Amino acid sequence: MSAKGLQVAVIGGGIGGMAVAAALARRGARVTLHEQAGDLAEVGAGLQVSWNGQQVLRALGAVPATGLPPEEVSLSPGTWMMDGPARRRVAFVPPPGPGQTWYMHRADLLARLVDRARAAGVTLKLGQVATPGSVAGDLIVAADGGRSLWRSAIDGPVEPVFSGQVAWRALVPNDKALPTAPATLAMGPRAHMVVYPLRAGRLTNIVAVEERSHWTEEDWNQQGDPVEFRDRFADVARPFGDLLARVDKVHRWALHLRPVARTWVQGNLALLGDAAHPTLPFMAQGACLALEDAWVLAARVDALGVAPGLAAYQAARIDRARRVVALARGNAWRFHLGRPWSWGAQAVLAVGAGALARRLDWVYGYDATRA
């Protein structure tokens, strides 16, 4: 069996779709990728790529053996956990997994995957909304994101539900390149903020999450108001000095979730990435899981053929995705405690940060290219 000559349609040109398109084409499949947007662009924001995601990027040839230039990747020596309102350092958490975490601009990561996909002969069809019935192939991979249209065709209709969390993201330019610095995660009541350098420190990436009891606006991904942003996060952002004052553009996502799909595969159709397992960002694993899915799907189909390969893909992935998604959901309260509960949690962190990171080795130290 081999993927050679298979006609494959991939729906979605995000990180998951582009990675699986490249992975299948490198194994000889004839891949067409359909992306609804008119151009291939990721959100202007940073992304943490932990060791498990890095292994897939290496195996795809998206990262040279010599490593990435500092203009594209900042290597993280770890994360400072802080009590935001008190401006107090609580613990230093070393990078999870066997290696350092990479901080990358999403656009840089996507560009590397697009380059690999093109080099392997993938045909990119942009400005194409692909609906069930509108595309054909020996294999169809739906990597159409957390609001996947294709998921209902496989796993039945499930509406996304507001998770109670709203994420804000902003990039702040720096005049001078700054040396690689650890990330800082400032915790506070019902909110937290993560700050890390991108592109050799010429940009500072801000991701902030707040709890809200309800969300009424239809649009779940929209331009936010910098004044409202500063206002909502003033307390938790105290360790960052005037950083928020320098934000002139901010995006806001009301995080909606569906549960992990019970079935990822039907016939020659498979779900991948957020389409199969949308997650809260508290483990920084959504894109890394999508990269893992991409490698495993291509490898199993190549080894076993379409139907047995897809069955093996789901069997290899579903439990891991469920566990990581559940862990991410469970992490919200840890970062968002008010007093006096935060003191207890912080005391545990202060003495146990290293052990905590080691307990998560199964997440970040997983190598999908050998699984």
Ligand SMILES: Cc1cc2nc3c(=O)[nH]c(=O)nc-3n(C[C@H](O)[C@H](O)[C@H](O)COP(=O)(O)OP(=O)(O)OC[C@H]3O[C@@H](n4cnc5c(N)ncnc54)[C@H](O)[C@@H]3O)c2cc1C
């Ligand atoms: C605030 C925040 C921070 C995060 N931080 C991290 C992090 O640090 N590390 C990490 O690993 N993950 C992180 N994630 C998660 C990560 O962003 C996602 O899990 C990942 O981008 C999912 O990739 P995907 O390719 O599955 O889906 P998407 O990126 O959603 O891509 C889906 C693509 O499909 C296209 N599409 C949809 N429907 C159709 C259609 N019918 N026809 C054609 N095209 C279609 C869309 O236009 C889109 O381009 C974060 C998420 C959030 C919200």
